[in-house]
Amino acid sequence: MKFTFNQKEKLKSKKLIEQLFTEGKSVSAFPLRLVYLPTIFDDGVLVKTGVSVSKRHFKTAVDRNRIKRLMRESYRLNKAVHFNNLTASYAFMILYIGKEKPTLTEMQTRMKQLFEKFSKNISEEKN
RNA sequence: CGAGUAAAUCGCCUUAUCGCUCGGGUUUUAUAUCUGGGAGGAAAGUCCGAACACCAUAGUGCAAUAUAGUGGUUAAUGGCCACCAGCCGAAAGGCUAGGACAAGUGCAACAGAAAGAAUGUACAGGUAAUGCUGUAGUGAAACCAGGUAAACUCUAUGUGGUGCAAUGCUAUGUAAACCAGUGCUUGAAGGCGGCACGCUUGAUGCUGGAGGGUAAGCAGCUAAAGUGUAUUGGUAACAAUGCACUCAGAUAAAUGAUAAGGGCUUUUUUUAGGAAAAGUACAGAAUUCGGCUUAUAGAUUUACUUUUUAA
RNA sequence: GGUGUCGUGGCCGAGUGGCUAGGCUCAGCUCUGCAAAAGCUGCUACAGCGGUUCGAAUCCGCUCGACACCU
Numbered sequence: 001m002k003f004t005f006n007q008k009e010k011l012k013s014k015k016l017i018e019q020l021f022t023e024g025k026s027v028s029a030f031p032l033r034l035v036y037l038p039t040i041f042d043d044g045v046l047v048k049t050g051v052s053v054s055k056r057h058f059k060t061a062v063d064r065n066r067i068k069r070l071m072r073e074s075y076r077l078n079k080a081v082h083f084n085n086l087t088a089s090y091a092f093m094i095l096y097i098g099k100e101k102p103t104l105t106e107m108q109t110r111m112k113q114l115f116e117k118f119s120k121n122i123s124e125e126k127n
Numbered sequence: 128c129g130a131g132u133a134a135a136u137c138g139c140c141u142u143a144u145c146g147c148u149c150g151g152g153u154u155u156u157a158u159a160u161c162u163g164g165g166a167g168g169a170a171a172g173u174c175c176g177a178a179c180a181c182c183a184u185a186g187u188g189c190a191a192u193a194u195a196g197u198g199g200u201u202a203a204u205g206g207c208c209a210c211c212a213g214c215c216g217a218a219a220g221g222c223u224a225g226g227a228c229a230a231g232u233g234c235a236a237c238a239g240a241a242a243g244a245a246u247g248u249a250c251a252g253g254u255a256a257u258g259c260u261g262u263a264g265u266g267a268a269a270c271c272a273g274g275u276a277a278a279c280u281c282u283a284u285g286u287g288g289u290g291c292a293a294u295g296c297u298a299u300g301u302a303a304a305c306c307a308g309u310g311c312u313u314g315a316a317g318g319c320g321g322c323a324c325g326c327u328u329g330a331u332g333c334u335g336g337a338g339g340g341u342a343a344g345c346a347g348c349u350a351a352a353g354u355g356u357a358u359u360g361g362u363a364a365c366a367a368u369g370c371a372c373u374c375a376g377a378u379a380a381a382u383g384a385u386a387a388g389g390g391c392u393u394u395u396u397u398u399a400g401g402a403a404a405a406g407u408a409c410a411g412a413a414u415u416c417g418g419c420u421u422a423u424a425g426a427u428u429u430a431c432u433u434u435u436u437a438a
Numbered sequence: 439g440g441u442g443u444c445g446u447g448g449c450c451g452a453g454u455g456g457c458u459a460g461g462c463u464c465a466g467c468u469c470u471g472c473a474a475a476a477g478c479u480g481c482u483a484c485a486g487c488g489g490u491u492c493g494a495a496u497c498c499g500c501u502c503g504a505c506a507c508c509u
Contacts (some may be wrong), residue, residue, distance in 0.1 A: 003145065012379060014342065050379055061171095061411055065383095069147095073384050076146065093379090104384070 004078040011050035011091055020091050027121055029113040031098025032071075036118065039091040047083055049075060049092040055124055057099045067096050074111040082115040 011017060016039065041048060052070040053064045071094055085116035094114075104111075 011381075017379070022347070050378075067412065069383055073146080
């Protein structure tokens, strides 16, 4: 896996997203929250991910864009380490539930914690 | 110099690494790689005006609604420009929904004799006599006429509706299926701007129930009332002509992240060199334009005013 | 992206341009041995900024916020 995050790796289908929120499970590492659901994709991509920030906590579009960009950036840099040995394929949605504007380093550490929690949950489910 | 007024402009830069997105080329159709482009003055609010698209855009009457000095400007406007008038300011200058109450209807709390079909206080003047006349007092407005239309209204001028989630095409699924009601020339239900008249379409229909599918792609989608500049006409808004340029097109939604260096501002320190710290606004395209309004750290330019105060 | 509706004390909610009703809550007092109930008294409001007007919650404009609808 490379440090990429292009169109194919983004979660775009409206239908899938609705299914994800109704049936999916979640892990959280404040201020992040990951909703996931095992899914099979037609185009052979292992993981599709979307990001989201609430309009309630951040009024202006500039702030929301900034946080989403940081989330995408930290996802891009950290996904290789954690998902290389993933067996099933998943749909992800990462939500920002905090109220303060984060920095990249904060975001990265939280993202790592989130993924560690996630892989722990997965292995427990198998056992 | 300070204080102020008006108009206009800019609103961080450079390099490297890792990414995102659109167009083009090569290779392959999984991709890989090369190359070019990639937020704003307000992209915002959606307050006006248009372009464009659809609604099968006959007509008459009644409603509804917008604007309001005069002239000009424009594709158009409720915008803009010039002039007049009124108000504010010492001035430069700013603000103004700025028609009509002698067409009709309404409204005017409290106070006051009295705010329209009702009557009189004090003082002064005057008379044969009397609110007959003036002043005071109340009030935003008062001696008999007025005020108020961002009150109804009248006058003049104008106005179809819905918005790119418009609209067209393709794909998937089944079902022109089932149940109940209603209707088929004795007319259900629509269309013609809101209502009425009138006109018109009209039956495999319309309404409800239960149930099924999609919620995806393409076009619309960016070369235009375009941008820059010069000249000419016009007091100006603006117009005409010449030359040059091509400048985002995403769709769970790209335009980013990090590092280093440099600008700029403030503070501290230092003896005029520098050093350190902090800060570097408002804010993110979504069919496209012309305005208006609102937010905005800081910087620059031009023109003008100057009562006071200092020189 | 577009269209529309609304904003009055802590909560609900009425209001012709002329002193912003009423109920619930809260606080104090009366009553009680103490509470509850009841009674009396009080507190806190027109989303913000301008304009029209003698006077604005009300009329007009702008701004802010909340909610609903259109695929």
